[in-house]
Amino acid sequence: MLEGELGPTKQKAARLVVDLASTAGASEFVCVEHAHVSGVSVLTGGHGLRRFLSDLAGDPEGRVAIPTTLNSAGCDHERMEEMGIDHPDFLEQQFEIVHAYSELGIDAILSCTPYDRGIDAGDGIGSWAESNAVCFSNSYTSLVTNRESGLSALASALTGWAPYWGLHIVENRVPNILVSVECEMSDATDWSVLGDWIGKQVRPDWNLPWGPMPRIIGLPWASFEMRKALSAAAANYGCPMLWADGLTADAPAVDGYQGELTFTEADLAERYRELAPRGQVDLVVIGCPQASVGEARATAAAVRVRMELGETIPDQRLWVFMSGHNHDLIAADGTLDVLEEAGALVLRDTCPEVTPYNRSRYNHLLTNSLKAEHYLTSGLNRMPTSVAPLEQCVAHAFDPTLVEGPSPVLRAEGAKSMASAKSHRGGKHESAGRGIPSQSEWSITGKALVTDVPITFLGYVNRDTGTIEDPGHPLNGTAIEGTVLIYPRGSGSTVAPFVLMGLIYTGKGPAAIVNRDVCPLTLPAASLLGVPYAHSFDSDPTLEVNTGDQVELTLAGGNANLRVVARASED
Numbered sequence: 001m002l003e004g005e006l007g008p009t010k011q012k013a014a015r016l017v018v019d020l021a022s023t024a025g026a027s028e029f030v031c032v033e034h035a036h037v038s039g040v041s042v043l044t045g046g047h048g049l050r051r052f053l054s055d056l057a058g059d060p061e062g063r064v065a066i067p068t069t070l071n072s073a074g075c076d077h078e079r080m081e082e083m084g085i086d087h088p089d090f091l092e093q094q095f096e097i098v099h100a101y102s103e104l105g106i107d108a109i110l111s112c113t114p115y116d117r118g119i120d121a122g123d124g125i126g127s128w129a130e131s132n133a134v135c136f137s138n139s140y141t142s143l144v145t146n147r148e149s150g151l152s153a154l155a156s157a158l159t160g161w162a163p164y165w166g167l168h169i170v171e172n173r174v175p176n177i178l179v180s181v182e183c184e185m186s187d188a189t190d191w192s193v194l195g196d197w198i199g200k201q202v203r204p205d206w207n208l209p210w211g212p213m214p215r216i217i218g219l220p221w222a223s224f225e226m227r228k229a230l231s232a233a234a235a236n237y238g239c240p241m242l243w244a245d246g247l248t249a250d251a252p253a254v255d256g257y258q259g260e261l262t263f264t265e266a267d268l269a270e271r272y273r274e275l276a277p278r279g280q281v282d283l284v285v286i287g288c289p290q291a292s293v294g295e296a297r298a299t300a301a302a303v304r305v306r307m308e309l310g311e312t313i314p315d316q317r318l319w320v321f322m323s324g325h326n327h328d329l330i331a332a333d334g335t336l337d338v339l340e341e342a343g344a345l346v347l348r349d350t351c352p353e354v355t356p357y358n359r360s361r362y363n364h365l366l367t368n369s370l371k372a373e374h375y376l377t378s379g380l381n382r383m384p385t386s387v388a389p390l391e392q393c394v395a396h397a398f399d400p401t402l403v404e405g406p407s408p409v410l411r412a413e414g415a416k417s418m419a420s421a422k423s424h425r426g427g428k429h430e431s432a433g434r435g436i437p438s439q440s441e442w443s444i445t446g447k448a449l450v451t452d453v454p455i456t457f458l459g460y461v462n463r464d465t466g467t468i469e470d471p472g473h474p475l476n477g478t479a480i481e482g483t484v485l486i487y488p489r490g491s492g493s494t495v496a497p498f499v500l501m502g503l504i505y506t507g508k509g510p511a512a513i514v515n516r517d518v519c520p521l522t523l524p525a526a527s528l529l530g531v532p533y534a535h536s537f538d539s540d541p542t543l544e545v546n547t548g549d550q551v552e553l554t555l556a557g558g559n560a561n562l563r564v565v566a567r568a569s570e571d
Helices: 008-024 042-056 090-103 131-140 150-159 188-200 224-237 265-275 293-307 324-333 335-342 370-376 390-398 496-505 523-529
Strands: 029-031 034-037 068-070 126-128 161-163 177-182 214-217 259-264 283-286 318-322 345-348 365-367 385-387 430-434 441-450 484-487 512-515 533-535 550-556 559-566
Touching (some): 008 161, 034 150, 042 090, 126 131, 126 150, 150 523, 188 224, 188 370, 224 370, 293 324, 318 324, 318 335, 324 345, 365 370, 370 385, 496 523, 523 533
Parallel strands (some): 034 068, 034 126, 177 214, 283 318
């Protein structure tokens, strides 16, 4: 494949797999049983995704080598009028993306919950790129997967191989945080709050090489919906796996934890107070991740109680998001009829976080999911979002007057500054690092843009200008165009590489990238588009180099060298 005998598409994919293996320090490759590819919505993938997929078109050999499924799209193509999407050519662009993936042989299930449709993966290795699915699979099933980017999952799908590293290795699958739950957990939203709360407690000095991986004790029996809500919200902060005593396999014994946390009734109540709606709710959204059959039935049960009192939902104020698979199931058992008769809009093939909302209609959402809240308030939609248990959500859908007053406003001011250990450095500096196998030789001189805080590309880097728009981030308001961009790693969504690729395609990306840590969210874009990339330096470049320093970055024989040519003024 590396020599191109199976066509250019698989050649690109093979080069990326080798680059990822080199960066991760993997000594071997592993056969992959199943892949799940993210980066489908026009909203998330943007022009970077569309351009990349068009570059792959026309290769008759460019089809996946293993069973591969596709993540949620940005709309239900049959309900566009009801959704009111105000985005030029959205449906046309969405069809273009899905069609391109289908031409690669990918099964367009358009679902963020591939674990909720009977996939039998046995004891094999997966390459999954949807964060909630990664956490659910590793925690509750026998399919083992790293937290892949959309591009790395696609590369594994096309080749059938992945680097053997990270969570593939049993020794790395150990808890690093201990969480004691000391409160009742009677509603699925309680479990969602818990997952998100754990991520918010993580300290920057904790050593979490694969992300936060908690062992949770004190939880009661849990339904499928509760387990799904917990793992989805935990994934907000990069959790790829968790253990819950009595609900998952037993957690391996460890000598100690990076942190020990206690979740109390007071913690749960405080989060509900913080998340409660303040101001009129414009729309209620259920199904993030996409609603299970059980969640749809629970919603219908709450709806039926109000219908028996003669009430209906005005203006389709309740949207329920589902996979096509589960939508067909509730159509067969009558649940769909109940929801639609009440005035709800039941959507298939999409989910709340990747839908572009019409801001002339909707400026404050209510949901039962902390995963939805986390992403809806980000740069994807910048939508004020509140959270409440399912029955309360349904009540708000029926009665728009439950909370009156103007819609809340997201404010950047007052955002908590992200912890940074940077200080101005002077004098000479030179350090050695590594390149990636697909790049043999280059030399770059330019101005450095440096942070020791991870960069979240999806939602927090403007996909048109390349400006970091992340309140509290040290580089907030700074453009990455033409810089030697030095940062620890990427964070957030597995769709991040497509944002970076879009910026590179349009000339708004960096001239070169230096990562401190292994970064499967950054490397794929650099590898596929030939942006000079280096990592694993013998001294931390995020601390030793200042923003504004003139630097020289070279690669020869796989060895990278970073040298400060001239220091920036401390002013």
